[in-house]
Amino acid sequence: MKGRYEDENLTWIPLLIVGIFLLPFMLKGITYSYKYYLFVLNMAGIYIILTVGLDLLSGYTGLISLGHSAFLAIGAYTSAILVDQVGIPFILSLVISPLIVGIFGFLIGFPALRITGMYLGLTTMGFGFIVKRLIIALRVWTKGAGGLEVSPPVIFGFTFNSDWDNYFLIFTCAIIAVVVGRRIGKSKIGRALMAIRDSEQAAEATGVHLAKYKMLAFFISGLFAGFAGALFAHTSHFISTDHFDIILSIYFIIMILVGGVSSIYGAVLGTLFIVLLDYLFVPELKDLIHGVFNIEGGDIQSLLFGLIMFLFIIFQPTGLYGMWIKMKIYWKLFPFNPKKRLI
Amino acid sequence: MKKATGLFILTGLLVMGCGNRASAPGVSEDKILIGNVQDLSGPMKELGAVLPAGSNLYFRYVNENGGVHGRQIEMKVEDHQYNPQKAVAAAKKLIEKDQVFCLYQVIGTSPCEAIRPILAESGTPLVAPATQSGSMSDMSREAADLIFHTDTGYDKQTRILVDNILADNVNAKIGLIYQDDDYGENVLKGAAVAESSTGVAIQKEAYQRGATDFAGQVANLMKGGATHVIIAGVVKEPIIVMKTAAAMGYAPKFYGTSPTMDHRVSLAAGPAGEGFTSANFASLWNSDAVAAVLYRELCSKYEVPEAYMGMYHFYGFITAQVLVEGLERAGQYPTRERLVNGLETLNNWDGGAFPPITYSQTDHAGTESVILVEVKEGVQTVITDWID
Numbered sequence: 001m002k003g004r005y006e007d008e009n010l011t012w013i014p015l016l017i018v019g020i021f022l023l024p025f026m027l028k029g030i031t032y033s034y035k036y037y038l039f040v041l042n043m044a045g046i047y048i049i050l051t052v053g054l055d056l057l058s059g060y061t062g063l064i065s066l067g068h069s070a071f072l073a074i075g076a077y078t079s080a081i082l083v084d085q086v087g088i089p090f091i092l093s094l095v096i097s098p099l100i101v102g103i104f105g106f107l108i109g110f111p112a113l114r115i116t117g118m119y120l121g122l123t124t125m126g127f128g129f130i131v132k133r134l135i136i137a138l139r140v141w142t143k144g145a146g147g148l149e150v151s152p153p154v155i156f157g158f159t160f161n162s163d164w165d166n167y168f169l170i171f172t173c174a175i176i177a178v179v180v181g182r183r184i185g186k187s188k189i190g191r192a193l194m195a196i197r198d199s200e201q202a203a204e205a206t207g208v209h210l211a212k213y214k215m216l217a218f219f220i221s222g223l224f225a226g227f228a229g230a231l232f233a234h235t236s237h238f239i240s241t242d243h244f245d246i247i248l249s250i251y252f253i254i255m256i257l258v259g260g261v262s263s264i265y266g267a268v269l270g271t272l273f274i275v276l277l278d279y280l281f282v283p284e285l286k287d288l289i290h291g292v293f294n295i296e297g298g299d300i301q302s303l304l305f306g307l308i309m310f311l312f313i314i315f316q317p318t319g320l321y322g323m324w325i326k327m328k329i330y331w332k333l334f335p336f337n338p339k340k341r342l343i
Numbered sequence: 344m345k346k347a348t349g350l351f352i353l354t355g356l357l358v359m360g361c362g363n364r365a366s367a368p369g370v371s372e373d374k375i376l377i378g379n380v381q382d383l384s385g386p387m388k389e390l391g392a393v394l395p396a397g398s399n400l401y402f403r404y405v406n407e408n409g410g411v412h413g414r415q416i417e418m419k420v421e422d423h424q425y426n427p428q429k430a431v432a433a434a435k436k437l438i439e440k441d442q443v444f445c446l447y448q449v450i451g452t453s454p455c456e457a458i459r460p461i462l463a464e465s466g467t468p469l470v471a472p473a474t475q476s477g478s479m480s481d482m483s484r485e486a487a488d489l490i491f492h493t494d495t496g497y498d499k500q501t502r503i504l505v506d507n508i509l510a511d512n513v514n515a516k517i518g519l520i521y522q523d524d525d526y527g528e529n530v531l532k533g534a535a536v537a538e539s540s541t542g543v544a545i546q547k548e549a550y551q552r553g554a555t556d557f558a559g560q561v562a563n564l565m566k567g568g569a570t571h572v573i574i575a576g577v578v579k580e581p582i583i584v585m586k587t588a589a590a591m592g593y594a595p596k597f598y599g600t601s602p603t604m605d606h607r608v609s610l611a612a613g614p615a616g617e618g619f620t621s622a623n624f625a626s627l628w629n630s631d632a633v634a635a636v637l638y639r640e641l642c643s644k645y646e647v648p649e650a651y652m653g654m655y656h657f658y659g660f661i662t663a664q665v666l667v668e669g670l671e672r673a674g675q676y677p678t679r680e681r682l683v684n685g686l687e688t689l690n691n692w693d694g695g696a697f698p699p700i701t702y703s704q705t706d707h708a709g710t711e712s713v714i715l716v717e718v719k720e721g722v723q724t725v726i727t728d729w730i731d
Binding site: 032033034035036039040043136139143144145146147149162236237238240241242243245279283286299301302 | 384421422425426427428431432433435436439440452453454456457459460464478484485523524525527528529
């Protein structure tokens with residue numbers, strides 16, 4: 001089965017989707033603590049939606065954002081307010097909330113017309129601080145820093161009340177996000193975004209409207225973050241400013257770096273890798289780590305993430321997805337490989 | 344017929360016996376496993392290490408004296424880094440994977456709020472959440488029937504402080520410096536209640552968690568003419584605020600909520616902290632209260648490092664007393680439901696540190712009073728009895 005592009009082999013996609021939806025049943029059969037693993041996977045699913053959008057902005061377009069936890073927060077609070085206080089259905093909120101966050105993204109895109117790199121990163125980080133202050137100030141709707149209780153998702157009368165139910169909702173949305181992200185990446189828009197990243201002057205010379213596409217990149221990225229935020233609020237049942245710390249924005253950047261920038265599948269792999277490392281690997285090994293180094297799991301986590309990012313940037317800039325591609329090429333050419341290192 | 348009746352009665356008794364021995368997660372023949380979620384590597388990690396250490400001191404004492412109904416208490420601690428999402432993950436792990444009997448002493452308001460759905464879903468009680476937010480004993484909230492609060496809420500503390508200030512000086516102009524997070528939100532709630540009940544307007548100045556510069560807030564209070572200032576901070580905030588005020592030549596009477604009661608405040612603030620009065624929901628660790636005497640004895644017996652000893656370590660110790668009392672009352676064959684029922688039988692229970700604790704099916708606040716502690720010549724001195 002070939003995709004729209006000659007190099008795309010999509011045979012494995014239906015199998016993967018079936019696998020994704022069979023996974024909860026397999027987990028339930030294997031372990032009594034499957035609900036815990038489903039919770040971790042659900043979180044990864046929500047973050048995948050966000051990092052796909054972030055990859056389109058930072059990976060494809062080269063515009064760094066340290067404000068994506070704020071976009072997530074706006075999506076979460078908007079949806080919580082729309083559903084629980086305004087009374088609109090959750091399914092409608094899944095459309096409106098991303099659009100509102102997209103508009104915020106569009107507005108944040110303005111500075112990106114003049115600044116790039118570290119300065120843009122700092123500007124988006126500042127946006128994160130402003131959003132946090134706004135949430136606290138708008139306490140009539142947000143309940144301030146005390147946090148907001150949120151109702152569970154209800155679609156056509158069905159209430160998604162448990163991690164089990166949430167898994168199917170979140171991963172359906174995540175699959176849609178990945179497909180849409182891939183399509184955007186391979187479309188005219190995606191090519192324009194990559195052209196801007198590689199050389200703004202060259203892109204402009206070939207007819208790419210810089211301002212339009214840069215702001216479009218922020219808008220699209222906001223849409224994905226808003227979608228993730230709406231799901232986050234209703235599946236978590238409680239949101240507060242502590243959920244959307246600036247450090248989360250940095251983790252999102254690490255996720256796409258580890259997965260491999262400019263690759264939607266890379267964003268998926270990187271997010272899974274970091275979330276599983278953070279929520280399964282570190283807690284499991286924290287006692288061992290504490291015993292050997294006399295430091296807490298959380299401290300080693302920051303150290304580990306820093307080290308992983310450092311190693312990937314130096315030795316594997318194409319990330320996990322790049323590694324996978326190289327391995328595929330290696331086996332395709334085997335045994336006639338050029339004398340090069342595998343990884 | 345007699346045989347059949349006898350057999351019927353015997354079967355009935357056996358069934359009843361089995362029912363009584365219904366097993367619960369985390370309970371084995373010789374052990375009860377409880378779960379604790381602390382901030383071990385986040386902004387409150389200093390407390391995260393000390394609180395469970397205080398609890399373990401009491402558990403060790405109980406275990407060496409035969410445990411609870413012959414079972415040893417074991418506590419598993421997870422880290423949430425003061426992140427509510429991590430708190431949810433940690434609570435899920437403890438309940439689903441480690442199969443703990445109950446949760447105990449989860450630190451922080453937003454982490455405790457975030458885990459409410461898990462408590463409700465699994466029916467797991469949370470005993471003595473380590474936050475003084477009044478929302479913990481709000482019985483209209485989700486899983487409120489499973490949460491047993493031991494501390495007087497920040498809202499009530501603030502209201503008591505305002506009442507006390509006005510009782511001393513009816514013309515007092517009151518200022519409030521609060522942290523703009525969940526903690527401060529609950530303090531503001533108490534301030535609003537006090538404002539409406541007394542008719543006095545309180546000048547409010549916010550600061551961000553982790554702030555180290557309070558010159559702006561102090562200058563505003565000075566400009567507003569506040570004669571009495573309540574500091575709703577933790578340890579470093581009251582120290583810096585009082586030192587800043589002293590440096591600016593501004594000398595209102597300072598008050599603080601319970602987290603500011605740490606003895607390091609008076610030590611570090613020096614002369615600027617003289618007269619600082621804080622509210623506390625338990626007796627002092629170095630007082631003559633029964634629990635405090637036992638605490639110091641055990642610290643000495645088990646050679647607890649001096650750096651650990653103090654308000655927060657003692658807090659871990661006394662909340663462990665409440666949990667153990669609940670476990671005792673849950674009976675020989677404890678279940679989560681029996682723990683809830685057992686705790687709800689506490690009626691003016693005096694553990695020797697908290698004011699008498701009362702729980703019922705409709706009230707899980709435990710206590711609603713505080714003592715006031717004033718720094719006199721550098722020494723913390725209790726100046727009131729329990730007031731509410």
